[in-house]
Amino acid sequence: MTVAEAEREAPSDFVRSIVRDDIAAGRTAEPVTRFPPEPNGYLHIGHAKSIVLNFGVAGEFGGRCHLRFDDTNPVKEETEFIDSIQADVRWLGYDWGEHLHFASDHFERLYEWAEHLVREGKAYVDDSSADEIRAMRGTLTEPGTESPFRGRPAEESLDLLRRMRAGAFAEGARVLRARIDMASGNVNLRDPVLYRILHAGHPRTGDAWCIYPTYDFAHGQSDAIEGVTHSLCTLEFADHRPLYDWLVDNLPVPTRPRQYEFARLNLAYTVLSKRRLIRLVEEGHVAGWDDPRMPTLAGLRRRGVPPEAVRDFVRRVGVARADNLVDPALLDHCIREGLNATAERRLAVLRPLRVVIENWPEGETGMLTARNDPNDPGAGGREIPFGREIWVERDDFMEDPPRKFHRLAPGREVRLRYAYFVTCTGVEKDENGEPVLLRCIYDPATRGGDAPDGRKVRGTVHWVSAAHAVPAEVRLYDRLFSVPEPGAGGDFIADLNPESLIVLKDCMLEPSLAAPDAAPVQFERQGYFRPDPDSRPGGLVFNRVVALRDSWAKIRAKED
Numbered sequence: 075m076t077v078a079e080a081e082r083e084a085p086s087d088f089v090r091s092i093v094r095d096d097i098a099a100g101r102t103a104e105p106v107t108r109f110p111p112e113p114n115g116y117l118h119i120g121h122a123k124s125i126v127l128n129f130g131v132a133g134e135f136g137g138r139c140h141l142r143f144d145d146t147n148p149v150k151e152e153t154e155f156i157d158s159i160q161a162d163v164r165w166l167g168y169d170w171g172e173h174l175h176f177a178s179d180h181f182e183r184l185y186e187w188a189e190h191l192v193r194e195g196k197a198y199v200d201d202s203s204a205d206e207i208r209a210m211r212g213t214l215t216e217p218g219t220e221s222p223f224r225g226r227p228a229e230e231s232l233d234l235l236r237r238m239r240a241g242a243f244a245e246g247a248r249v250l251r252a253r254i255d256m257a258s259g260n261v262n263l264r265d266p267v268l269y270r271i272l273h274a275g276h277p278r279t280g281d282a283w284c285i286y287p288t289y290d291f292a293h294g295q296s297d298a299i300e301g302v303t304h305s306l307c308t309l310e311f312a313d314h315r316p317l318y319d320w321l322v323d324n325l326p327v328p329t330r331p332r333q334y335e336f337a338r339l340n341l342a343y344t345v346l347s348k349r350r351l352i353r354l355v356e357e358g359h360v361a362g363w364d365d366p367r368m369p370t371l372a373g374l375r376r377r378g379v380p381p382e383a384v385r386d387f388v389r390r391v392g393v394a395r396a397d398n399l400v401d402p403a404l405l406d407h408c409i410r411e412g413l414n415a416t417a418e419r420r421l422a423v424l425r426p427l428r429v430v431i432e433n434w435p436e437g438e439t440g441m442l443t444a445r446n447d448p449n450d451p452g453a454g455g456r457e458i459p460f461g462r463e464i465w466v467e468r469d470d471f472m473e474d475p476p477r478k479f480h481r482l483a484p485g486r487e488v489r490l491r492y493a494y495f496v497t498c499t500g501v502e503k504d505e506n507g508e509p510v511l512l513r514c515i516y517d518p519a520t521r522g523g524d525a526p527d528g529r530k531v532r533g534t535v536h537w538v539s540a541a542h543a544v545p546a547e548v549r550l551y552d553r554l555f556s557v558p559e560p561g562a563g564g565d566f567i568a569d570l571n572p573e574s575l576i577v578l579k580d581c582m583l584e585p586s587l588a589a590p591d592a593a594p595v596q597f598e599r600q601g602y603f604r605p606d607p608d609s610r611p612g613g614l615v616f617n618r619v620v621a622l623r624d625s626w627a628k629i630r631a632k633e634d
């Protein structure tokens with residue numbers, strides 16, 4: 075399936091079945107969903123699954139999707155993240171229109187509802203410390219114990235709640251708790267905390283508040299205020315659903331949203347927890363949130379991954395309730411497939427080996443035509459210069475090759491892509507026995523890469539004219555971690571792949587790449603590459619987006 079076909083094919087999964095049934099039964103006129111990031115980090119490819127699902131469902135069923143910042147914890151949240159999240163959702167191709175919301179926009183209403191619960195006897199102010207509350211919570215097998223403040227009269231709790239809001243108490247001195255059931259089998263229903271005191275400025279509300287609602291108190295109520303019909307979240311919130319329902323059932327909310335859970339995306343050889351991603355950035359294991367090895371959308375974008383490939387990947391993974399670990403090879407496949415259809419082809423030598431064409435006249439330049447996309451004649455061609463000295467790939471030469479190596483070797487004839495047949499006549503080596511120069515002769519009758527006498531060669535290698543080459547740095551990226559489940563055996567930092575970044579400083583590109591635009595290109599036989607923002611005039615830097623599958627590596631693997 076191509077990316078375009080995947081985009082056209084409407085997905086079907088349990089979430090879509092629920093929405094379809096709700097519409098058919100008249101429970102929902104138009105579905106309203108939301109993507110609810112906490113602005114405490116950059117978005118990653120796991121978030122992309124949630125974004126594509128929420129915006130996708132809304133779009134397919136004629137509804138709308140909100141972008142809602144779940145900004146209830148001012149201690150960890152920053153404006154930088156609010157901005158990057160919006161840029162990343164847009165980059166993925168989605169638009170929330172006028173529906174940009176913040177949980178903090180609802181703070182006043184949430185507070186009114188907190189007072190409502192207190193007046194109804196369904197919430198109380200507890201003076202216990204965090205440790206005491208934790209100890210009273212019980213365990214999965216033992217019920218909790220009731221707080222000594224649980225029986226506090228409503229008027230007293232109301233007065234304390236108002237003074238909490240007015241800033242009369244220190245952080246941690248008191249909390250507001252729902253009064254539900256300390257013996258509930260579901261720990262989330264054992265009088266959960268609804269408000270805590272935090273004397274912290276908020277990126278949006280400034281100093282207006284010193285008490286902040288918890289996730290549980292803010293989320294469902296924000297859904298209800300915004301008219302969200304289907305509140306889609308990941309499985310770890312399934313145990314919170316009874317609390318979600320209890321709150322919307324016990325508050326005078328304007329609409330009745332429902333929560334549904336799906337499995338989060340887990341990617342092998344990758345970490346997707348924000349806590350871990352923050353550590354990678356803060357401890358300098360990567361160059362930043364947008365390091366091209368990061369699974370963040372900013373990192374993927376910088377590497378050159380097109381948003382279509384991310385959407386295609388997420389769709390192929392699908393939406394289900396069962397957890398699984400996705401192989402990153404699937405993402406690579408989607409990237410290759412997307413770029414294969416769009417990227418122009420270029421010649422570039424990453425590990426150069428000098429070749430002298432002995433029978434080519436000194437100082438003379440020949441012009442040849444290279445096709446921009448060998449599979450698409452409509453993509454046109456370009457002129458590339460040829461001369462007496464060219465660069466070829468170091469790996470395309472072996473002095474003593476095995477039988478299946480169809481590239482350059484003494485006495486072997488190969489095709490230089492778009493140019494001529496050449497035969498290797500000699501090799502010069504340095505004191506370590508490493509080849510430093512090849513001598514070749516070319517056959518002038520094979521211009522363009524075909525022999526008029528029908529003579530065949532087994533191999534085609536790419537090349538760049540030494541006199542015209544544009545030098546560049548090329549950064550090759552590999553998996554950031556060397557094991558499928560980083561951290562499974564201890565600290566995940568110990569599982570970092572020491573070879574996740576290889577910097578090649580002396581690459582030689584064909585001259586048409588001297589002032590490249592941002593679109594990825596295919597370096598023939600190697601992979602897809604695009605300029606990195608670190609590029610400066612005279613100091614080009616390219617990122618490898620993804621390698622082509624290397625046919626030689628496959629043959630070698632089979633023989634081993």
Ligand code: ATP
Pocket residue numbers: 109110111112113119120121123124144306307308337338339340346347348349
């Ligand atoms: P983390 O646990 O790493 O901090 P999070 O879930 O707290 O991530 P949020 O900003 O709260 O991050 O997430 C916003 C939305 O994205 C939530 O609805 C969450 O369920 C969803 N989401 C986060 N990670 C994934 C994932 N790996 N796969 C699918 N959805 C995800």
Ligand code: MG
Pocket residue numbers: 112
């Ligand atoms: Mg979260």
